[in-house]
Amino acid sequence: MEGTGVVSGLAYAPVAWVRRPEPPSLTGPELPADEVETAMEQFRLAADAVVEGLEHRAAKSEGDASEVLKMTAGLARDKAWRKSVNRHIKSGVQPVNAVAKATEEFVNLFLKAGGLMAERVTDLRDIRDRVAARLEGRPEPGLPEPSEPVVLLADDLAPVDTAGLDPELFVALATELGGPTSHTAIIARQLGIPCVVAVGKMNLLEEGDVVLLDGGEGTLRLGADPEQAKALVKQDLERREKIAAWSGPARTKDGHAVQLLANVQDPAGAARAAQSEAEGVGLFRTELCFLGTATEPSIDNQAKQYRGVFEAFAGHKVVVRTLDSGSDKPVPFATLADEPNPSLGVRGIRTLRINDGLLSNQLDAIKQATEGVDVEAWVMCPMISTLPEARDVTRQIRARGLKAGIMVEVPSTALLIDQFMNEVDFVSIGTNDLTQYVMAADRLSANLADFTTPWQPAVLNLMARVAEAGARKGKPVGVCGEAAADPLMACVLVGMGMTSLSMAAGAISAVGAALSEVTLEQCQAAARAVISAFDDEQAQNTARAILNLS
Template structure:
């Protein structure tokens, strides 16, 4: 081989060097989610201390003004988050919009206003109302529990407006730091500048948490679920190896800088890579972008994306209390199609429910929303919603006839569902597919493929449902890892079914953005990989360094792995011992 392939892009796997100056090294491990190596002082971020829970009763003649002050503060917080959402793209925009919706939640605002009218000062009423809903979210569990971080973040911002203080946020240091936190809210993560925040590590979170997904979009090395992170003191120089998931104290500065420089070579290769996606021996792999609006599509078109593999349509629905008209929807879809006038665009129909409640589409209260009315199941509550959306997609597609529009439905679980959806889409002259997120669909993949033109694997939810572990839970990162052998087995089964049927099988979950896993998926027979546009060069550059036979050897090697870590190690070992590379097709 021309290089020893370790699938990080470096010639040898970077590892912690020996300590310098007589100091002993201390290593803290977590789950790696965004690869990279960094060395800088640690900077902790923690939520600001709360005011006292009790305060003198608010005089009766000041209570209505107190309500007005609270409502003004909540509106200012929502406006600020919405403005940041509009200026952002990808998952950043989506999670900021969802967080903003918490600041305008009627039940939460009603609870706080009621307490103020009974004499509780606005600050204490905000705190009490928030804790009431935090308890409700925690009892609901699942994705609702994950939103407690977001709600408390909204609380702290509202309190800041009420007290005339700046909104809380991450520390501003003026020099590069490794950002450490118990957890980070989406609003905090979305504002990070990769120049000053060279790596992120959190004590909780998982591979598909908001922090992980946003860090991946921003290209910041990230480790989550580092349980012993608190042992790293403020200001201590720390070497972050987000390829293997380690944070090391007591590293010699020269050795640390050498490892960072080696990783910088990997980054340089990524920045120099140009599509299309293909292996070293010229086998094509379609690399597509995940987007949520026209601005995101335009940005993706300006990069290396060969099309759109996941057009999330939820953003239009999250910001309204009533169903958008067909014309309004078509107007939002048209710019996405126009950004790729002669390429593939895969539209996912509304994936409302669970962590993305939509007032007119989902139930207001569900005991376990992740297993409830979401995705295609919302048609039971609002049968016309899907029909209207498909009409809007067809209308927008007619305005850009060169675009290759594909449409897929989320949360398909039964053959009749797939057959019914396929009929609706084909009536409108579009290619039809389904998401493979529910294990039932992967198990019966041959029967599902007989009904549709393509499938796309949503690894985030497939992992969640296969492992019976909420993908947003801060305590279950080791279970919600797409490298789990059972998940890889279902992906391989789906890919094999696609090859036998001669139909495309894509992956559009976060697993597609992992360069090592992307090569394994290629070896399984996956035909396209869709991810945040910013992640495409890293995946493309890595694919360009391996042959299809190496990918197949790695795919075979993960069979029989005991857990996610074992699967990763087996894949890396397979690439190191695989046959020589074919000549590069440059």
């Protein structure tokens, strides 16, 4: 069975299916009028309990897992969704059925919107099932509890389930849906669990069938020779042990230095990332500090959050991304409601069109947070697509004595990169959105998973174009999308001339270990070869052949 491999590695074990509960019915017995207030309170308590549980898990998680859990908690907290549930309860619908009806309304809206909003449908239905379970006095749905290591299978995994995976028990996972930048893929990559998504015909596998999963090839094999399979897994285990033993700073085999940085979302996550081999922060996602905030935080409150991250990486570089709200990150005070196409709408820097004070307040807070802290603060703005935007934000950032940069995630910016380089001090490529926009493909669509990989030659060409422009202008070019966490792709990016790679802290050792096995010349040869590839598969195979990574 073939799918899209998103985390390399091998596992040979019986399969265990995640079986989601039957969704609650849209209809039921009528709710008596004198029970409406009690029912609304029952719903509030159930939804609040789900939010509390998600936020508790987020606090214990790190990196992308924590981010995804916070975003999912935001759905359970969402005022519009709760208002819709209460509206149905007031009309005489039982609370469980009201939750189902309101959720289905939002599911239809999200699917109609497409893009990043459609990606949230799995998350929204997971919230529905958890709140319904609370209302009915049942345990919230979750993972199976195997007594031996298993390969976990699901149609699609909810973020809560993926973030809670124990790699000792769940040695690999595969899903029928999803794409290379889905929540399942992102968290699996952080945890280092071999993972394949968008697998066809996986429903033919039954509980207990023993399979060989290859996350590099993107395959599941039933009926593999047990001895051969175990030998392959043993070789892969040796590879992983080598990764675990790696220590920075990162260099290629011939001594070329590569700055490996961490993606963080709050002070707690930064403190955990500081214990890794990260040399600094390449992406501080500031919006994730404020997903649950109904109104814009004061400059002092923002500065307190930012200072915690700066203090965790004192003496190092911290790249702060200004507020990237909208689309799949609906920050209440910086997101338009009911946008017909949110991923192409008012998001990132475009939120200044509805609240023009957001950027100046945030920059003041960042500047305030640096006072008294030995930190090299760089600031970059997301979703920049025109030269006037770049010039304006750069002027404001530099006015506060900070290094000014932009994200390259809109194709127009990559196409005019030489002119953009004249305006800024540095750029960072967001490969997730750049790939989605270049290929015009929803990045969670299982049917389009082969389009939404950064191995697509068109995406590789644009990234190489950006790196070359940075070299000509003598300005740093980083990568902070999911592509940076792929060890094979990381070597190609270094060959293109990227000066830094930023990723979940848990992925740094794998990337560092891969770089230590190749020369800069090999990386450059791979980079030259992949941009001429016929398709994504040929690009990946060509890079693997040239780099010969173990």
